[in-house]
Amino acid sequence: MITILAELKRRNVFRVAGLYAVVAWLIMQVAVLFEDTMNLPAWFDSTVTAALILCFPIALLLTWAFEMTPDGIKPAETADGEITHSGRKTDIVIVAGLLGVLALGLWQQMTKPDVVYKDKEGTVKSALTAPQQAAIMVEPELRTDPASIAVLPFSDLSPSGDQGYFSDGIAQELLNVLAKVDGLKVASRTSAFAFKGQDALGIPFIAEKLKARNVLQGSVRKPGDMIRITAQLIDADTDMHYLPCCRSQH
Structure with a gap:
């Protein structure tokens, strides 16, 4: 040796x-x-x-x-x-x-922030993985700007679950378009995508961490040869949907 x-x-x-x-x-x-x-x-x-x-x-x-x-x-x-x-x-x-x-x-x-939540049985669990926690810094309470939005990664609801890259790509394109709107504050992709698959946290909690008043989320579904894309705009303060945002199928 x-x-x-x-x-x-x-x-x-x-x-x-x-x-x-x-x-x-x-x-x-x-x-x-x-x-x-x-x-x-x-x-x-x-x-x-x-x-x-x-x-x-x-x-x-x-x-x-x-x-x-x-x-x-x-x-x-x-x-x-x-x-x-x-x-x-x-x-x-x-x-x-x-x-x-x-x-x-x-x-x-x-x-790194210690972000946890309780499941239905009351057990405290870690809501984010280590890389996700490192990407999100918990800041002091700030008044959320009404002209602010976070675009969450779209969920892949396809039966085969093979549309992950396509779902992320759609969310990325929407984020890029919104980032070009004057006066609109858009949460960074890294911070927003850190909450991928963390629906259990709830929109108000996610929006608070991202300092966004509005949250855009959606889903992609591919039944057979048809692709159905749904997007929803949510007011984080009330956790209520605005009027239906958009729905497309090809």
Whole structure:
């Protein structure tokens, strides 16, 4: 066991693992930022995270199989005695980066909102997953602007349940159109989509967290070759529907 650990250290595997963790965390933060600011699909940051996780063991295997030598990269079997080791300063930078990532992760966990609700039996349950909780910051009570709206992800009511991307795409397009209306405040897609599948919370609760007076929600249903799209505009203060918003079927 000690021999294996020594060999991993000699081949810089530990250094590569630490450096990969720091760089991967930075890339994930950038992916979340781009998804929100550039209106990218909701699956973008998840796809980036999955790709980084899958590439991690590959990076370690390549580090084990190949060595950095003064003459370039060579297979480990032919590079005995030529391995270029990172300096102590590099190790300090990697360790500092890992500590910084751990500190920021701990801070995010400590500052995320504790959003819970009670089910019919009175049991307290967490209403949101960890990524969803991190996306929603509970702010002090503010007077809700009447000219504000949140567009929730549309529900997929198709019998086969295969219209998820289409449902999210419709909600995204409506959000983009509303965001261009002068004087209308529209909740960000990241915050609104964090409540996907959280109907049990109720519209007033969701609207309060999103600081929106009005909520637009809808559904997509595909019976056979027909697609039925329904949208409903709700006054969050009264939890009542306005006049029927729109209904389309093709």
